[in-house]
Amino acid sequence: MKQHQLTKALLFTIIGLITLILSACGNSNSTTEAVASPTATAAAASPSPSAEAASPIVIEHQLGTVTLDKTPERIIVLEFSYTDALMTLGVQPVGVADDSDPTLFMDAVKAQLGEYTSIGSRYEPNIELISSLQPDLIIADLNHHKSVYEQLNAIAPTLVLNDHQADYNEMLSNYSIIAKAVGKEAEGKQRLEEHEAKIKAAQQKITDTNLTILPAVVNPKGFFAHSDHSYAGSFLTALGFTDPVANEESYPQLSLEQLVETNPQAIFLLPTEEITIIKEWEKNPLWQQLDAVTNSKVFTVERKDWALSRGLIGSEKIIEDLVKYLGA
């Protein structure tokens, strides 16, 4: 009997606790909305008399629409390519998700990049820091940040682009969107034309575009080819080179045998650290059978230039490397 009463008492406490929790979070939700809306309207109303552009910037993106009443000044970017884009437009971000490692920026980008706050990993950017920086625009990646879009958008208008899986052409269209979002549509257009001219000029210096070229990230564990579905690979294809791998994957891992089978005529290695698997492979007689090796067309370039920056500056650096190594 006593046991039974105890059971009942505990049951009631638990149910009581649950109701308490339920009502508590119900409350906090509704009240925050009530408080948030007047501040939001106030923020929207106050700058309008002094706004430079009369009409607000409206951009449709992957997960919704961004409306900016004035040119954003405190911008946070969650991918390296967005920093690349902002640098070409002369806009400084206040916060960057740089994986807490500033050496991952390519030199040309870092030279132009001013003071910024690192907000940590590109995969799990620190949302508390983002909020404390009081941004007025956040540029996020669809694949990495779709699960926190609501949270980011509650902090500031959030522009979601598909960058992580973008190839060269998609990057170019993303670039125009970013330029529009930061109120530099005309500058963006002009810079794109410059970019095209640069690419054309460089292309003429490369005599032989009939080559099959393979860029690949190499680390101590393996050789990861960048096929024409990857950013660097798609850029090379756009330049007229041929992708020897023709794989459906963006970054297929190749064994030495598979590499010999695809037999690229030039290889660009993007090492993640000093000693990679290539050191092993060089001792293997198969390595000597590669056309790229016999023609001494195996080059080592910077991974941050070719695979991380993924923007106009990055692409221009890639073609600069191409001219340097394959040019006449």
Add this chain to the structure above:
Amino acid sequence: MRKWYSLFIALLLLLFLIVMSLRTGAVPVPFRELWASLLLQDSPSAYIVLQYRLPRILTGILAGCGLAAAGVILQSIIRNPLASPDVIGITKGAGFTAAAVIFLFPGAPGYVLPMAAFTGALAALLLLLLLSKRMTLPPATFALVGVAIGAIFQAGIQYLLVKHPSDINMALLWMSGSLWGRGWDDALSLLPWMALLLPVAWIQFAKLNVLQLGDEGGTALGLRMGRERLVLLLLAVALTGSSVAAVGSIGFIGLISPHIARLIVGGRHQWLVPLAALIGADLILLGDCLGRILIIPREVPVGIMTAVLGAPYFIYLLRRERIKAR
């Protein structure tokens, strides 16, 4: 009385951890500002406290309770102290489907991932029921079948990781278990599950007490063992599946919290279930709180922190028990 005390202390600890979690982080919020943002919602930190930390804390507490309660149930019905949602393959099933979504459908909307994880947990359960002849096997064999199913799913996860080596960060983060970016929608979709399942798990305590005695004893006391075990297994899977869907596959909490609770209050489930649930919530909050401040601006996933914190304490408790027993 000691049992009431331990429940009370675990609850106090939870409250303390909630306050600490609200206060600390990449952006420290002083107490004065904390109360202002909680009560008046007009402090500069109101967003961080109310929209970021609070839902995250609530999600963590609910998932911690759920995983721990599932662990208690499984350890009782399998009559094996090593049983946990992880061991019998449920979290592995969830992990496999989640990884499949991350790798094969990277364009899928955000809400697909938790749904897939829950489905994976159910798939593991179905396989388990199929292969264990609807639970008529003896508990030890049943546990081994679970281990085998877990191994199959683990192989699937490994295959996906090897096949897509350059894009594994998202999947690894999810699988180690993370509370990063969990918002009100996550917390509120987990809440009804837990509000329903946790009390149900608790009122089963009499059956859980009998089940750990063994089949003969249970049948003698008038329980239909096979059926009871099936119902309890379903309960454990629902608890695990919904928790894992919200926070990723943290297996360790389901193993360790029941043990810690058992060392404190003994094997009677009317005490074991609530205390283990509270300890699970304490562990997950402590892990998350530390994980958020160790390497600012980055975070250590909560799954890693709970293992690092829980395991030494567990070993300490075990050693103390051994010394007492001498």
